[in-house]
Amino acid sequence: MATYTKYEHTIEALLNAEVDAFGTTNTWKVAIHTDAPVVGTDDELADLTQIAGNNGYTTGGEDVQNDGTRAAGTVTVACQDVVWTASGGNLGSSTTGRYFAVHDDTSTTDILICDHDYGATFTVASGETMTWNTGASLFTAA
Amino acid sequence: MDPKHMQSPNEAFAALGPIAKRHGRIKKGDVLPETQVAACPRVRMADLPKGWIPARLYEKNLEQNQLIAGCCRHPENHDIEARKSHPDEPAPDIYIFHCNECSRKHRVFCVGTGDERPMWDAV
Numbered sequence: 001m002a003t004y005t006k007y008e009h010t011i012e013a014l015l016n017a018e019v020d021a022f023g024t025t026n027t028w029k030v031a032i033h034t035d036a037p038v039v040g041t042d043d044e045l046a047d048l049t050q051i052a053g054n055n056g057y058t059t060g061g062e063d064v065q066n067d068g069t070r071a072a073g074t075v076t077v078a079c080q081d082v083v084w085t086a087s088g089g090n091l092g093s094s095t096t097g098r099y100f101a102v103h104d105d106t107s108t109t110d111i112l113i114c115d116h117d118y119g120a121t122f123t124v125a126s127g128e129t130m131t132w133n134t135g136a137s138l139f140t141a142a
Numbered sequence: 143m144d145p146k147h148m149q150s151p152n153e154a155f156a157a158l159g160p161i162a163k164r165h166g167r168i169k170k171g172d173v174l175p176e177t178q179v180a181a182c183p184r185v186r187m188a189d190l191p192k193g194w195i196p197a198r199l200y201e202k203n204l205e206q207n208q209l210i211a212g213c214c215r216h217p218e219n220h221d222i223e224a225r226k227s228h229p230d231e232p233a234p235d236i237y238i239f240h241c242n243e244c245s246r247k248h249r250v251f252c253v254g255t256g257d258e259r260p261m262w263d264a265v
Contacts, residue, residue: 002227002235002253003160036174039161056209079254081202085209100253116253117161118236119178119227124249127211131203131250135257 004139005115009043013111019104021077021113021141022068026106028113030082030132031061034096037115045103045110051092055126056085060110064102066138074142082132084124091124098122100132114139164228181234182224182262187217194260195222199237199250213243220248224261227251233259 013019020026033048042048045060053059065080084091091097098121102113124130165174187195200217207215214220220241224234239248252259 002251003231004253005161035170036165036168036172037161038168038170041170081198083203083207085207087209100251116251117174117177117227118251119225120176122249125246127214127244128246129203129207129210129248131248133199133250133252133257134254135252137255138253139255 002116002118005037005039005117007037007039007042007112007114009111010113013104013107019107019111019113021066022070022075024065024067026066026104028064028066028079028102029061029105030064030079030100030102031059032057032084032092032094032097032130033099033101034094034121035099036117037099037101037112039115042112043109044112045101047112048099048101051094051097054093055089055091056087056124057092057094060105061101061103063105064132064134064138074140076137076140078137079134081134084130086124086126086128086130089126091128091130095123096121097124102138160228164230177228178236179226179229180223181226181236183264184221184223184240185262185264187220187222187239190222190260190262194262195237196258196260198257200239200248203250204239204248210248211241211244211246214241214246214248219243224259234261235259
């Protein structure tokens, strides 16, 4: 799996009820950005530089259909795949997309949850796709 | 202080997560070096055993995707390669489908846990 990068503010936001990871109450989204996350100071989606909102990419990202469930003392947050299809040009008019940030879109300031590094910049040309796939779960908390 | 909880400053910083561990202290605007590496060579999907590539890697994004070209919706005719976002990754987390008719690429970035990651050598 791509290594999970946790934003330092996230645990505070969770315990302060600013974000909701349980059930499906809050909507989380995944956004594509070009700048490396600075986990100590990046707190909100606005702190990141997304690719442009065009050619198949919507600013703010896409709904991941997050669902947090509990078994015994562990909460598992599962998400659905997100598929971006570029149309009319490069996705987001970009050749420098690299990072994927999950944020709580329901929270007042789109609080950041986690980030994943693709390891290289990518260009999704017209007719091509980029899929963000979480497998069985995005993360577990205990 | 319990000795086993004592960390060097570098160890404590690295414990903040993979960005810190792999790249050290960064400030806003720093461009990180690219770390992606090849994992499994590009091969024809048809040359791999049936079911070797899990359907979840191509069902929604290719077979069921009406926004892409007709040729791209048939992954059985594609080539596939696997890559790692970083050499430290234990298994591939990037799969790239290459349509042999139109040369378009379809990337899958696997970020979660609990899923199977197929691997292969040259076929």
